[in-house]
Amino acid sequence: MSIEFDNNLPIYLQIMNHIKRQIVSGILQPGDKIPSVRELAADLQINPNTIQRTFQELEREEVVETRRGLGRYVTSEESKIMAIKKEMAGELLHQFIHGMQELGFKNQDIVSIVSEAVAEDRKQGVKEGAKGGNTAQS
């Protein structure tokens, strides 16, 4: 595991999202054991207290379950996982569309830009999401 940090977001939130993505995308399956506090801390070069906070938040969201003395496990409730997937996707979608509208793009522009970016993606492999799209005009 390795995460690109450095943003302006708190580390514990970034790690939270990283783990949630792994669960939602199936890299971590329901019931799977997740790394221990100390193990992940050493792995990511992050203080154990920060990892502990990350995990407490994940537990508060019912994404993982704790068995004291044993470790932490991905929830077995697949409905919960699906709900989180929808929530995360909805959040991404909203931020994108709302953001583009604020920049002055029309709805049809937005669809075109996404279509083109995805087409680029298919041609070039997964590179960088087409940064300066040619259709990026309002």
Added chain:
Amino acid sequence: MSIEFDNNLPIYLQIMNHIKRQIVSGILQPGDKIPSVRELAADLQINPNTIQRTFQELEREEVVETRRGLGRYVTSEESKIMAIKKEMAGELLHQFIHGMQELGFKNQDIVSIVSEAVAEDRKQGVKEGAKGGNTAQS
């Protein structure tokens, strides 16, 4: 002017983005005077020092120009504004597509989701960007 704060992002970055969006979308035109430090601070109920930092960053990005004793003005270089628009749109696009891919969505799913969200938007007026999209399955 009013901004919904509260995220985990520093306030000065949020205000920066807000002003950049106003410029890029044409609400603020090239050469326009922007609010003074004290005025915006009072308006947003934010400490003047924080606004000062916001403006310094905007100046560093060459989005605004300062005339000491007079005030600050939106840059007159329209090419600079276009560049920033492309940069901001590219960032939004990349975060969205990359994020959706990490959640396990295929490229064709992503295009469909955006198309539907935009269609919803058209029907319901600008409401909330279609949070729990029905097609949000991989």
Added chain:
DNA sequence: ATTAGTGTTATAGTTAGATAGTACACTAGA
């Protein structure tokens, strides 16, 4: 019982972001 691997808790210190308050410098206009 002992050990190793877990989660859990606590104290102390550092840093960035934000606030509070004050003061100084420049410019336009009366």
Added chain:
DNA sequence: TCTAGTGTACTATCTAACTATAACACTAAT
């Protein structure tokens, strides 16, 4: 010249996030 409205600078204080370190509690396996 004086005043009002600018940008700018500085010190002090507060809080959240993060780090450093240590200790304690529970569980499974030996």
